[in-house]
Amino acid sequence: MVLLHLSLQQINLDITYNVYxxxxxxxxxxxxxxxxxxxxxxxxxxxxxxKCKQQAKGTYKQNAGEVIERAKLRQTSDATCxxxxxxxxxxxxxxGESYKEKNRGSSRINTKRRLIENEAYTIKNRxxxxxxxxxxxxxxxxxxKKEQ
Numbered sequence: 001m002v003l004l005h006l007s008l009q010q011i012n013l014d015i016t017y018n019v020y021x022x023x024x025x026x027x028x029x030x031x032x033x034x035x036x037x038x039x040x041x042x043x044x045x046x047x048x049x050x051k052c053k054q055q056a057k058g059t060y061k062q063n064a065g066e067v068i069e070r071a072k073l074r075q076t077s078d079a080t081c082x083x084x085x086x087x088x089x090x091x092x093x094x095x096g097e098s099y100k101e102k103n104r105g106s107s108r109i110n111t112k113r114r115l116i117e118n119e120a121y122t123i124k125n126r127x128x129x130x131x132x133x134x135x136x137x138x139x140x141x142x143x144x145k146k147e148q
Contacts, residue, residue, distance in 0.1 A: 031039075045052050060067065075081050092099045114121045136143045 075085055093103065111125075115125060137147065
């Protein structure tokens with residue numbers, strides 16, 4: 001026996017149709033407490049959307065530091081989030097010149113701050129710089145002439 005099951009969510013009506021017997025069974029499906037709560041929140045938000053948006057902005061301004069730290073923690077701990085963020089970051093670097101300049105400026109500031117605060121980073125940075133200088137001296141004639 002094959003039963004077709006159709007659900008009309010707006011009126012919460014379940015219709016089951018038996019193909020072989022040509023009979024229709026109807027039953028009213030009562031919405032769950034969770035669904036009722038969600039619908040109530042949605043209607044309340046729709047009625048006061050401007051006020052709710054202003055309230056949300058104010059709450060964010062008060063807790064911006066905490067929210068940003070939570071987002072950074074989530075990005076570092078979650079591999080999927082990291083990959084998505086990296087893909088979006090690369091796309092923005094390719095597409096937007098203003099984003100690229102802003103990113104360069106903030107990375108300069110952060111690098112200077114890390115050089116002052118973190119001794120291990122300073123040592124690694126110095127080593128990296130020496131490796132890059134040696135590589136450029138081997139490969140780049142203009143750089144070699146400039147250094148002499």
